[in-house]
Amino acid sequence: MREAYHGELASIGASLVEMARLADSAMGRATTALLDADGRLAQSVISADERVDDVHRDLENRAIALLARQQPVATELRIVVTSLRIGADLERAADLAEHVAKLARRRFPDYVVPRDLQSTMLEMGRTAQRLMTEAADVVASRDVGRALQLERDDDRMDELHRTLFQHLLDERWEHGVEAAVDVTLAGRYYERFADHAVSVARRVVYLVTGEYADELTPPVVPLIVRA
Amino acid sequence: MREAYHGELASIGASLVEMARLADSAMGRATTALLDADGRLAQSVISADERVDDVHRDLENRAIALLARQQPVATELRIVVTSLRIGADLERAADLAEHVAKLARRRFPDYVVPRDLQSTMLEMGRTAQRLMTEAADVVASRDVGRALQLERDDDRMDELHRTLFQHLLDERWEHGVEAAVDVTLAGRYYERFADHAVSVARRVVYLVTGEYADELTPPVVPLIVRA
Numbered sequence: 490m491r492e493a494y495h496g497e498l499a500s501i502g503a504s505l506v507e508m509a510r511l512a513d514s515a516m517g518r519a520t521t522a523l524l525d526a527d528g529r530l531a532q533s534v535i536s537a538d539e540r541v542d543d544v545h546r547d548l549e550n551r552a553i554a555l556l557a558r559q560q561p562v563a564t565e566l567r568i569v570v571t572s573l574r575i576g577a578d579l580e581r582a583a584d585l586a587e588h589v590a591k592l593a594r595r596r597f598p599d600y601v602v603p604r605d606l607q608s609t610m611l612e613m614g615r616t617a618q619r620l621m622t623e624a625a626d627v628v629a630s631r632d633v634g635r636a637l638q639l640e641r642d643d644d645r646m647d648e649l650h651r652t653l654f655q656h657l658l659d660e661r662w663e664h665g666v667e668a669a670v671d672v673t674l675a676g677r678y679y680e681r682f683a684d685h686a687v688s689v690a691r692r693v694v695y696l697v698t699g700e701y702a703d704e705l706t707p708p709v710v711p712l713i714v715r716a
Numbered sequence: 717m718r719e720a721y722h723g724e725l726a727s728i729g730a731s732l733v734e735m736a737r738l739a740d741s742a743m744g745r746a747t748t749a750l751l752d753a754d755g756r757l758a759q760s761v762i763s764a765d766e767r768v769d770d771v772h773r774d775l776e777n778r779a780i781a782l783l784a785r786q787q788p789v790a791t792e793l794r795i796v797v798t799s800l801r802i803g804a805d806l807e808r809a810a811d812l813a814e815h816v817a818k819l820a821r822r823r824f825p826d827y828v829v830p831r832d833l834q835s836t837m838l839e840m841g842r843t844a845q846r847l848m849t850e851a852a853d854v855v856a857s858r859d860v861g862r863a864l865q866l867e868r869d870d871d872r873m874d875e876l877h878r879t880l881f882q883h884l885l886d887e888r889w890e891h892g893v894e895a896a897v898d899v900t901l902a903g904r905y906y907e908r909f910a911d912h913a914v915s916v917a918r919r920v921v922y923l924v925t926g927e928y929a930d931e932l933t934p935p936v937v938p939l940i941v942r943a
Contacts, residue, residue, distance in 0.1 A: 553794070557790065560789075563784065573800070574800075657897055658893065658897065666889050667885050669893045669896050670900045674900060677901065
């Protein structure tokens with residue numbers, strides 16, 4: 490019985506890692522579609538979001554079935570409930586990658602991002618992906634030290650977001666209002682995607698320690714606890 | 717034992733209704749702050765968000781304690797898990813009201829919204845509030861018929877959002893890029909707030925019927941099920 494239980498818990502963890510990798514890959518392809526004005530690639534990102542939703546719904550059903558059948562308490566209950574929350578974050582992150590792809594599709598065959606902002610946007614995409622790659626690793630390893638590090642890596646995204654706004658609000662902006670609207674939305678999608686990656690990491694901290702990330706005083710000795 | 721259980725479940729429901737009303741009121745005040753360029757009101761909305769976070773955290777703790785102590789199955793398990801999700805939606809909705817207030821504060825004493833868009837933005841605010849008022853009533857009444865209606869009411873928000881973009885992208889737009897960026901963000905915040913209200917209603921459908929809103933074929937006979 491306990492063995493079956495731990496097997497199910499591990500499989501829920503594996504689905505979360507899969508979701509994080511799908512979101513990561515979706516954001517990578519969406520960024521390419523956005524910067525290369527690649528309508529076909531954008532469409533493929535949009536179509537692929539269904540896969541994330543399927544994994545998510547399946548994971549939720551398994552988690553709820555686990556609660557019903559095994560009636561976990563204490564640490565194990567915390568793991569199941571937190572897994573549900575991590576799943577919601579990842580589902581939403583994948584939606585945001587889809588939103589970036591939809592921006593690319595809406596303007597196709599035109600480019601959404603003016604040339605002088607391409608490198609900033611590319612770095613936002615890469616930073617978003619790096620954060621999600623780390624979030625996937627944190628979910629897999631339950632490494633609290635790395636989870637707390639991820640929050641600091643998010644500072645780079647905030648910097649890039651500020652750079653984006655400086656460009657937008659510079660009086661020399663010459664790309665018109667439509668480009669400004671698109672760039673504003675894209676920036677928001679990247680920022681929110683990064684927020685969800687950070688949220689996943691914070692939830693892993695809670696899952697492992699039972700304490701919220703903002704209540705821990707660094708430096709925290711990395712703990713590795715496996716179900 | 718069962719009586720205590722149902723009392724706790726009812727108190728979780730009451731906290732959800734409280735959160736929805738706080739989010740509703742926050743969005744109302746944030747909209748006034750935005751349209752009247754009222755920095756003090758904006759600040760009060762921002763400060764009040766803590767209250768929502770407190771109610772949310774407390775609600776989550778009680779729901780998890782309930783899972784641990786009472787080990788509900790079937791319908792009751794579905795109610796607790798769904799309540800956790802509704803809480804997450806409402807917490808986020810309140811954040812979006814805070815974001816609107818932050819836009820107002822950032823530009824204070826200037827106005828964020830150009831005069832010719834004020835009425836559209838005001839109606840977005842009112843529609844957002846109406847949806848959240850309905851969501852609160854749906855949570856309180858568990859009325860599936862009204863929950864499904866709410867989804868149709870959200871069409872008005874989509875229309876307003878399209879109107880906003882038509883203004884923004886009209887070549888006669890004369891308010892510059894900064895106003896366009898702010899209006900884009902505000903529009904996004906209202907739209908997402910409405911999405912969360914709809915999501916709350918959909919979750920109530922699932923909570924009551926065990927089926928997802930998009931799997932039900934209308935017309936659905938309103939069911940009222942109380943825990």
